[in-house]
Amino acid sequence: MDTIAAIATAPGPSALGVVRLSGPEAFRVAATIAQGFDASRTREVRLLTLRDAAGPIDRALVTAFPGPASFTGEDVVEFSCHGGAFTSSRVLSACLAAGAREAFAGEFTRRAVINGKLDLLQAEATGDLLMATSPAQAAQALAQLDGNLSRRIGALRDTVLEAEALLAYAIDFPEEDDGPVPAGKVEAALGDIRDQLEALLRTAADGERVRNGALVVLTGPPNAGKSSLFNALLGSDRAMVTATAGTTRDAIEADTTFEGYPVRLVDTAGIREGGDHLEVLGMERSRRWLTDADLTIECVAPDIETSERSFSAVSTRIVVATKSDLSSPQNACDLAVSAMTGSGLTELRRLVAERLFNPRSQSRGRANESMLTRERHRDGVTRALAELSDAEVNQVAGEPVLAASSLRRAADALMGVIGATDRADVFDRVFAGFCIGK
Numbered sequence: 001m002d003t004i005a006a007i008a009t010a011p012g013p014s015a016l017g018v019v020r021l022s023g024p025e026a027f028r029v030a031a032t033i034a035q036g037f038d039a040s041r042t043r044e045v046r047l048l049t050l051r052d053a054a055g056p057i058d059r060a061l062v063t064a065f066p067g068p069a070s071f072t073g074e075d076v077v078e079f080s081c082h083g084g085a086f087t088s089s090r091v092l093s094a095c096l097a098a099g100a101r102e103a104f105a106g107e108f109t110r111r112a113v114i115n116g117k118l119d120l121l122q123a124e125a126t127g128d129l130l131m132a133t134s135p136a137q138a139a140q141a142l143a144q145l146d147g148n149l150s151r152r153i154g155a156l157r158d159t160v161l162e163a164e165a166l167l168a169y170a171i172d173f174p175e176e177d178d179g180p181v182p183a184g185k186v187e188a189a190l191g192d193i194r195d196q197l198e199a200l201l202r203t204a205a206d207g208e209r210v211r212n213g214a215l216v217v218l219t220g221p222p223n224a225g226k227s228s229l230f231n232a233l234l235g236s237d238r239a240m241v242t243a244t245a246g247t248t249r250d251a252i253e254a255d256t257t258f259e260g261y262p263v264r265l266v267d268t269a270g271i272r273e274g275g276d277h278l279e280v281l282g283m284e285r286s287r288r289w290l291t292d293a294d295l296t297i298e299c300v301a302p303d304i305e306t307s308e309r310s311f312s313a314v315s316t317r318i319v320v321a322t323k324s325d326l327s328s329p330q331n332a333c334d335l336a337v338s339a340m341t342g343s344g345l346t347e348l349r350r351l352v353a354e355r356l357f358n359p360r361s362q363s364r365g366r367a368n369e370s371m372l373t374r375e376r377h378r379d380g381v382t383r384a385l386a387e388l389s390d391a392e393v394n395q396v397a398g399e400p401v402l403a404a405s406s407l408r409r410a411a412d413a414l415m416g417v418i419g420a421t422d423r424a425d426v427f428d429r430v431f432a433g434f435c436i437g438k
């Protein structure tokens with residue numbers, strides 16, 4: 001292992017800039033740069049002068065964390081210097097001149113995984129926590145970082161291995177009619193595993209929705225007040241609003257939070273017959289967004305005629321009567337709002353959050369409930385479930401040896417999700433989205 005260095009804080013002017021070193025040479029590199037660095041004074045924050053060949057760089061707080069009780073499991077040094085592009089870059093350059101190599105994205109966390117400080121699920125959660133923009137995302141990432149999902153999948157894997165042991169036992173005592181493994185016990189164990197795998201798989205939709213944000217698309221005829229509502233929900237004038245029908249041509253996206261849950265809100269061109277070339281293109285786009293939507297907010301205005309064509313067939317939709325300041329809603333709707341006065345907006349945000357995330361917040365109340373949050377998790381659990389089905393078929397067919405090896409593969413698939421694997425391709429995929437210095 002070589003020694004790596006990186007700036008761990010975001011670029012741009014800031015109060016502090018943190019430079020991190022990790023690897024067998026970390027203490028030697030630090031001693032070259034920091035006057036009076038003492039590797040024996042571990043986990044002690046010391047104010048030292050940093051220098052390079054050209055002279056002093058900064059006075060910085062320096063902390064030494066000896067491995068294995070460090071973030072990466074290796075010797076680690078952190079320099080907390082003044083922020084801004086210049087100072088932290090110069091400290092980094094000094095580390096490189098003293099023999100460290102610049103880290104690539106996610107390399108510190110990757111080393112933590114290799115050294116057994118974190119499993120792969122926790123490493124992913126670290127990345128999710130850095131990217132979180134809403135309370136729900138942060139809470140989910142933190143639970144995964146705490147190991148909740150790892151424990152749930154680990155316990156399930158143990159159950160699979162117990163069933164495999166049960167089978168092995170039955171294989172060793174085939175002659176005994178009423179042997180050590182009562183008839184039906186294996187079947188019951190397999191059925192229980194199936195239930196648990198299916199329950200786990202059902203958490204993926206909610207878990208991934210919290211991680212990625214739910215796609216909420218505003219739709220309705222031109223001039224129904226979609227852009228006005230879009231702006232009002234965001235609290236900023238993002239979309240153009242005019243009394244001319246067909247103003248919005250392109251879809252506009254914005255990230256926001258409703259009741260602490262992440263939402264990608266999209267304003268679209270209103271759908272109607274006719275319109276010029278540009279408007280027709282806009283309507284095509286609207287239809288595409290509607291296909292992907294997790295939920296649509298369908299706007300009906302008192303002064304605008306609404307044809308069913310304007311709407312989508314998405315199952316989750318909220319019908320909103322807009323411009324409630326003009327007149328009270330005539331048609332059946334879930335809610336009345338006014339972008340002008342702001343009335344009904346809080347209720348609308350709450351209703352959207354409930355429709356999209358409520359099943360999850362109920363299940364969240366249950367002890368130890370943890371969610372699959374990525375396609376990688378879903379793939380692994382799906383593979384385990386396919387192996388379990390093979391095991392069931394083989395068991396029924398009187399092939400316990402084959403059933404046992406299917407169970408072994410199911411256990412391996414679950415282990416792969418937790419990440420006690422050293423497969424480089426899996427690692428590359430997990431760490432591809434990380435920033436440098438993490």
Ligand SMILES: Nc1nc2c(ncn2[C@@H]2O[C@H](COP(=O)(O)OP(=O)(O)O)[C@@H](O)[C@H]2O)c(=O)[nH]1
Pocket residue numbers: 221222223224225226227228229240241242243244245246247248270322323324325326337338339340341
């Ligand atoms: N009185 C009133 N007028 C509104 C309200 N929302 C939108 N409008 C007006 O309705 C017209 C169309 O609004 P716009 O947001 O561009 O509708 P869109 O075509 O569906 O995006 C504009 O003249 C707006 O000023 C509202 O809450 N109250």
Ligand SMILES: [Mg+2]
Pocket residue numbers: 226227228239240247248268269270
């Ligand atoms: Mg508009």
